[in-house]
Structures are given as C-alpha cells and as structure tokens.
Amino acid sequence: MARVVGFISEKGGTGKTTACYHIAVALQQYHDKRLLVVDTDYQRGGITGRFFPELIESFGSGEIAGTTMFHKFQELYSAGERSPEVDIRTWKDRIDVIVSDPRLSTVTEDKLPSTHNIRENNRSLLKHLQVIDYVLDDIKKEYDYILIDSHPEVSDVLRSVIYSSDYCVSPVKFDRQSSIGVATVIGEINNVNADVELIKNSLDGDLQYTDTVFSGSIGMMAREWRGDLKQTEYLERNRLRRTGNVFEAYVTEGDGLRRALLEREPVYDVGGNNANKQAEQFRDITLEFLGKCP
Numbered sequence: 001m002a003r004v005v006g007f008i009s010e011k012g013g014t015g016k017t018t019a020c021y022h023i024a025v026a027l028q029q030y031h032d033k034r035l036l037v038v039d040t041d042y043q044r045g046g047i048t049g050r051f052f053p054e055l056i057e058s059f060g061s062g063e064i065a066g067t068t069m070f071h072k073f074q075e076l077y078s079a080g081e082r083s084p085e086v087d088i089r090t091w092k093d094r095i096d097v098i099v100s101d102p103r104l105s106t107v108t109e110d111k112l113p114s115t116h117n118i119r120e121n122n123r124s125l126l127k128h129l130q131v132i133d134y135v136l137d138d139i140k141k142e143y144d145y146i147l148i149d150s151h152p153e154v155s156d157v158l159r160s161v162i163y164s165s166d167y168c169v170s171p172v173k174f175d176r177q178s179s180i181g182v183a184t185v186i187g188e189i190n191n192v193n194a195d196v197e198l199i200k201n202s203l204d205g206d207l208q209y210t211d212t213v214f215s216g217s218i219g220m221m222a223r224e225w226r227g228d229l230k231q232t233e234y235l236e237r238n239r240l241r242r243t244g245n246v247f248e249a250y251v252t253e254g255d256g257l258r259r260a261l262l263e264r265e266p267v268y269d270v271g272g273n274n275a276n277k278q279a280e281q282f283r284d285i286t287l288e289f290l291g292k293c294p
C-alpha cells in the first residue's frame with residue numbers, strides 16, 4: 001500500500017517541483033519503488049511538463065485532455081454520479097503520472113451545493129477535503145509511493161492534498177522567508193487535522209483518518225563555503241529546526257540542475273562535475289526520505 005507524500009510550501013520557486021521530480025526518479029531508479037506522481041499545480045504544471053514536455057502547450061492553452069482531478073471536484077459541485085477514475089499516463093515505462101489541469105484553479109468549497117442542515121454541510125465539506133484521497137484510495141495498492149506536487153498557495157486544493165497525504169515535506173531555501181513559510185505550512189497541516197477531528201465528531205459513522213505528519217523541510221539551492229553551509233544559511237537552518245524537522249541532507253545551488261532542466265533529463269543522467277555532486281545530494285536526500293516517510 002502506497003505512502004502518500006505532499007510537497008508543499010507557501011512560497012513559490014523554492015524547489016518543490018525539482019525535489020518532487022528527483023526524489024520520485026531516485027525512488028524508482030535506485031530503490032525499485034513503484035511510483036505515482038500527482039501534479040496539482042494548476043498554475044505551472046511544472047512536473048507535468050518535466051515528464052511530458054509535449055503537454056506544456058496544451059497546459060498553457062487550458063486544454064488538458066482526458067479526465068483529471070478537476071473533474072473529480074466538478075462531480076461534487078454538480079451533485080452527479082461520482083467515480084474515482086482519472087487518466088494516468090506513464091513516463092518511459094517507469095513512473096505513472098496524473099497530470100495537472102489549469103482548471104483546478106477554479107476549485108473552491110464555495111461551489112458545493114449548500115443546505116440548511118449543518119450535518120449535511122459538514123458531510124459535503126468533508127467530501128471536498130477527501131476528493132484526492134478518494135481517487136488515490138482506489139489505486140494505492142499498485143504503488144509504493146505517491147508523491148504530490150502542489151501550487152504554493154493555501155487553497156482548497158492544497159487542503160485536499162494535505163488530507164490525502166500521510167506525510168508532507170517542504171522544500172525551502174535557507175532564508176528568513178522560508179522559515180516563515182514553513183510555519184504557515186505546518187499551521188495548515190494542523191488546521192486540516194483539527195478540522196477533520198471536528199467534522200468526525202459531528203457525524204456518526206466511522207471515518208478512517210490518521211493525522212498528516214510534517215516530515216521536514218528540505219534545503220534546496222543551499223550555498224556553501226569551503227564545503228560547509230555558509231554562516232547565514234547555517235543560522236537559518238537552525239532557526240528552521242526550532243519550527244519543525246529539517247532534513248540533514250540538502251542540495252546546493254548549481255548548474256547541474258539547470259542543465260538537467262534544459263536537457264529534460266534527471267540530474268542523475270546528465271553528467272559533469274556539478275551534476276554529479278547534485279545527483280549524489282539527491283540520492284542522500286532520497287535515503288533520508290525513505291526513513292522520514294516510511
């Protein structure tokens with residue numbers, strides 16, 4: 001049964017997509033894990049484009065073909081028939097992917113049909129939180145890990161990502177902004193857990209839910225001096241540790257990942273000094289990931 005891990009951050013451009021992609025590839029390539037990656041980033045669809053460059057254009061024009069997570073929210077709004085089925089594409093026979101849909105940006109609890117019955121409304125809010133989980137539950141047994149990439153914004157989609165996740169990690173830069181962003185993300189995880197508890201108590205019937213756990217921040221684009229973290233970044237990492245767990249392993253800022261992006265390959269397959277170093281760092285992060293998201 002798959003472990004579900006959400007990659008979330010409040011701040012944009014912190015390396016979520018890069019981390020999610022490289023950890024997914026490493027889990028498959030070096031640890032033989034069966035992987036599903038879910039892209040819920042409705043603005044960029046970055047990981048969708050990383051796996052399937054040919055889809056960038058359709059994503060940009062708002063026309064992603066097939067059944068996506070968006071339709072699963074839509075089914076709730078129209079109160080019609082529901083089914084957990086979505087389209088799954090396979091990257092190089094190695095990793096399954098549920099691609100993003102720009103229309104996910106229109107998802108909001110406000111569209112739920114509302115009634116004058118509080119319990120009925122609670123049930124409906126719970127279903128909204130559960131949409132991603134509802135889809136994944138149906139296919140979890142086919143994978144070891146399901147990684148979810150997200151858009152950097154506290155939204156109803158993100159809340160559904162958190163609900164469906166066993167663990168969340170937060171890729172960060174070691175700077176002050178990130179420390180604040182991580183606190184927000186941990187706060188949102190706590191909110192979802194507390195909301196579920198409240199709704200659960202207001203409804204009869206049993207709900208199987210285990211609190212989502214924050215597994216830690218992952219340092220991306222770290223800068224070193226003579227083989228150690230620069231003093232300012234070292235201090236920021238210590239500050240982050242007071243907020244929540246921080247991965248020991250981190251990735252340094254460098255050209256390897258930029259080249260990997262241009263060549264549309266994982267950094268493991270690019271070659272060159274910096275790419276080799278960053279590939280090694282991502283393998284270390286992945287090992288730690290296996291321990292922190294068991």
Ligand SMILES: Nc1ncnc2c1ncn2[C@@H]1O[C@H](COP(=O)(O)OP(=O)(O)OP(=O)(O)O)[C@@H](O)[C@H]1O
Binds near residue numbers: 152
């Ligand atoms: N260690 C690194 N060294 C150099 N460039 C990096 C590194 N990590 C990430 N980048 C680059 O930084 C940019 C932002 O990274 P990425 O897209 O992964 O962030 P993100 O958090 O997913 O962004 P968004 O919030 O917009 O989805 C990308 O161009 C990526 O290639």
Ligand SMILES: [Mg+2]
Binds near residue numbers: 016018046047149150
């Ligand atoms: Mg991204």
